[in-house]
Amino acid sequence: MRSDPADYELIAPGNLQAVVSLLADEPGKWLPIAGGTDVMVQYAAGKLPARKLVSIWNLPELRGIETSPEEIRIGAGCTYTELREHEIIAGEFPLLASAARWTGGIANQNRGTLGGNIVNASPAADSLPALLVYEAELILVSGRGERRVPYLDFHTGYKKMKLAPDELIRAICLGRRFSSYLHYARKVGAREAQALSKVCVAALGRLRGGVTGSVIDDVRIALGSVAPVPLRLTEVERIAKGKPIEPELVQLTRKMTTAAIQPIDDIRSTARYRAAVAGNLVAEFLQQLRGSGKTV
Amino acid sequence: MSHSSNDRVKDNRGKCDLALTVNGKPKTVRVFPMERLLDVLRQELGLTGAKEGCGEGECGSCSVLMNGELVNSCLIPALQAAGTNLTTIEGLADGPQLSALQAAFLECGGAQCGICTPGMILAACHLLNKKPEPTLEDIREGLSGNLCRCTGYMQIFEAVVQAARRRASA
Numbered sequence: 473m474r475s476d477p478a479d480y481e482l483i484a485p486g487n488l489q490a491v492v493s494l495l496a497d498e499p500g501k502w503l504p505i506a507g508g509t510d511v512m513v514q515y516a517a518g519k520l521p522a523r524k525l526v527s528i529w530n531l532p533e534l535r536g537i538e539t540s541p542e543e544i545r546i547g548a549g550c551t552y553t554e555l556r557e558h559e560i561i562a563g564e565f566p567l568l569a570s571a572a573r574w575t576g577g578i579a580n581q582n583r584g585t586l587g588g589n590i591v592n593a594s595p596a597a598d599s600l601p602a603l604l605v606y607e608a609e610l611i612l613v614s615g616r617g618e619r620r621v622p623y624l625d626f627h628t629g630y631k632k633m634k635l636a637p638d639e640l641i642r643a644i645c646l647g648r649r650f651s652s653y654l655h656y657a658r659k660v661g662a663r664e665a666q667a668l669s670k671v672c673v674a675a676l677g678r679l680r681g682g683v684t685g686s687v688i689d690d691v692r693i694a695l696g697s698v699a700p701v702p703l704r705l706t707e708v709e710r711i712a713k714g715k716p717i718e719p720e721l722v723q724l725t726r727k728m729t730t731a732a733i734q735p736i737d738d739i740r741s742t743a744r745y746r747a748a749v750a751g752n753l754v755a756e757f758l759q760q761l762r763g764s765g766k767t768v
Numbered sequence: 769m770s771h772s773s774n775d776r777v778k779d780n781r782g783k784c785d786l787a788l789t790v791n792g793k794p795k796t797v798r799v800f801p802m803e804r805l806l807d808v809l810r811q812e813l814g815l816t817g818a819k820e821g822c823g824e825g826e827c828g829s830c831s832v833l834m835n836g837e838l839v840n841s842c843l844i845p846a847l848q849a850a851g852t853n854l855t856t857i858e859g860l861a862d863g864p865q866l867s868a869l870q871a872a873f874l875e876c877g878g879a880q881c882g883i884c885t886p887g888m889i890l891a892a893c894h895l896l897n898k899k900p901e902p903t904l905e906d907i908r909e910g911l912s913g914n915l916c917r918c919t920g921y922m923q924i925f926e927a928v929v930q931a932a933r934r935r936a937s938a
Contacts, residue, residue: 477800478782505845512843513824515802525802529848553837566809577913578891580825582837583844666826667912 475518475670482525486611488533491526492640496615500637502526503643506534506549507583509576510592534587534642537561543648544599548587548641552576552599555586564648567602567657567674574598574659577666587641590623593701594668596740598628598659600702601674601694606646613642620645630700653678653690660749662740663747667674672696672740673753677761680768687716689768693757697740698750705732708754717762725758726751788852790815791859801847806830808846809856817857817886821915831887832856837895840913857886860893868938869893869931878927880918888914888938892928902932 482505485491490738494502503522505511506529514520528534534549537558544560552572555561562569575598576584589597590610608623615638623644635641653676661667680689691712693705708728715721726757735746787796790813797812809815809832821827823842832844833855848851860867869889871876879885895902895910902910907928916924 474803475806477802480800480802481782482801482845484847484850508843508845508848509825509840512804512845516804516823516842525845527848576825577828578894578910579828579831579838579840579913580843583839731931 475515480515480520480523480525482527484527484529486531488531488640488642491528491531492613492615493637494526495638495640498524500538504528504591504640506585506588507551509580509584510588510594527664528640534585534640541648545644546586546644548590548643549585550583550587552584552586553578555599556581560648561752564651565602565606565646566655567605567676568599568646570657570659571582571598571602571672571674574669574672582636586644589624589642590626590644591633591635593627593633595630595700595702596668596672596697597702598669598672598696601604601696603644603646604694604702604704605674605692606650606689607692609645610641611634611645612639614639619644624704627701628699650676652766652768654761654764656760657754658756660753668740669697671735671746671749671753672697673750673757675754675757675766677757678766678768679761679764685716686767687714688712688761693729693754693762695729695733695750695753698735698746700734703733705729705754712758722755726755729754782880784847786846786850788849788854790854791856793895799846801845803846804842804847805832805844805846806841809841809854815858818887819883819886821883826913826915827884828887828891828911829884831914833890833892833894836894836897855890855893857889860889867893868934869896869927872927872931872934873924876927876930877923878919884914884916884918888916888924892924892931895928896932896935900932900935902928904929 481663503525505525534547536547538545552575555572589599603623609620610623611620659669659672661669675693677691678689679686691709695703708725729751730747735743737743783798786799799808818841819935821829825840825843832841834852866890869892891911891914899906907925
C-alpha cells in the first residue's frame with residue numbers, strides 16, 4: 473500500500489555539519505535521502521521503514537569532483553550525469569563512465585548519486601564493480617571526524633556495510649594509475665537503459681613482455697548481480713597473474729569464476745544462466761586483453 | 769464521523785510552505801515535505817500533464833524539467849523542489865502557439881493514447897537543449913527512460929528529428 477506523506481518527516485538542514493550533528497544526536501533514526509531514486513521507490517511502495525528523513529541532495533560539501541595529479545575525489549552527491557560528463561572520468565576511469573551511462577534513463581542519471589548507489593548496496597548496481605577494480609577509497613564523515621577506508625571490503629553481506637549509523641559517505645577517491653591498462657566493462661541485461669543487469673562485469677588488465685610471449689602483468693576483475701555483494705574475483709586474478717593468455721588459462725578462469733560466484737534465480741534471470749554468462753565474460757575479457765597490446 | 773477532526777489535525781501538522789516557480793510563475797503551496805512532486809503538481813497546482821505510470825522511475829510519464837534538468841517527478845519529495853524552477857508540459861506552448869516539438873509530435877504521429885507524450889516531449893526538450901543536433905543514437909538514448917506502448921517509437925524519433933531540423937533552420 474502507498475505511504476501517507478503525513479506519516480513521514482523530512483528536513484533539509486542545508487549543510488553537512490547540521491546533517492552530521494543530527495545523525496550523531498539520534499544515530500540510526502534519520503535516513504539520508506539524496507536524489508531519491510531508490511528511497512522514493514521504497515516509499516511509494518509503502519516499504520520504507522524509516523519515518524524520519526534528512527535531505528542531503530545538493531549539500532555543497534558533497535558536490536563536485538576534485539582532481540590532483542595522484543587522484544580524483546568524487547563528492548558522494550555527484551550524479552551519474554556529472555560522472556558521465558567529466559573529462560577525466562571518461563578518459564581515465566571509463567568503466568565508471570560506462571556504468572553511469574547504463575544506470576537508469578537520463579532522468580534517473582540526473583538524480584541518482586554515486587554515494588547513494590554505494591549505500592543502497594544493490595548487488596546489481598553497475599557502478600560498484602567499477603569501484604572495486606579501480607580500488608576506490610571512501611571518505612566517511614561523522615560527528616567524530618573523517619576516516620578513509622578501502623572500498624574493497626566495505627560491503628559485508630546483502631545490504632550490509634561498514635558504515636556506522638551516524639556516518640555518511642562524503643567522497644569516493646580513485647588513484648590515477650590505470651592509464652596503461654585495458655579497461656573492460658560489459659552489462660548483460662534485457663536492454664541497456666532502465667533494465668537492471670542479469671550480470672555485469674568490470675575488469676582491468678595489463679600485459680608484460682612484448683606482444684609475442686607476453687604474460688599477464690596485472691589483472692582485476694569484478695562482477696555484479698552474481699552474489700549478495702558486488703564481487704571481486706581475487707582468486708581468479710591471483711591464478712592469472714604472470715601467465716600467458718592461452719586457451720588452458722581461459723578455460724581455468726572460466727571454471728574458477730563459476731565456482732566463486734553465488735548467483736540466484738530471480739525475476740531477471742536464473743542462477744544457471746548467470747553462471748554461464750559470468751564465465752563467458754571473464755573469458756571474453758582475457759581474450760581481448762591478449763590482443764590489446766596493453767603492456768607495461 | 770468522530771475521527772474526522774483528528775484527521776484534519778493530522779492533515780495540517782507537519783505541512784510546510786513550498787515556494788517554487790512553475791512555468792515561469794511563482795507559486796506557494798502548503799504540502800507535506802514527503803509529498804511527491806507529481807502529486808503536488810497534479811493535485812495542488814492543477815497541472816495534470818505529468819502522468820503517473822509506474823510510480824517508481826521506470827516509465828518517464830511523470831517527467832518534468834527541474835532547473836532545466838529532466839527528472840521523474842514521482843521520485844522527488846516536495847521539499848527538494850523548494851526554490852526550484854519547474855517546466856511542465858503546460859509550460860511549453862506560447863498561448864495557442866505550440867512549441868516546435870509539440871507540433872512535430874502531432875505531425876509525425878508521435879502521440880497516440882497520450883499518456884507518455886508529456887514526458888516524452890520534455891525528455892526530447894531536455895535532449896535538444898543539451899544537443900541541438902542529435903544523432904539517432906542520441907535520440908534513442910535521450911528517450912530511453914520514457915516508455916511508450918502505442919507508437920513503437922519510430923514516429924517519436926521522427927518527431928524529434930523534425931523538431932531539431934526546424935530549430936536549426938529557424
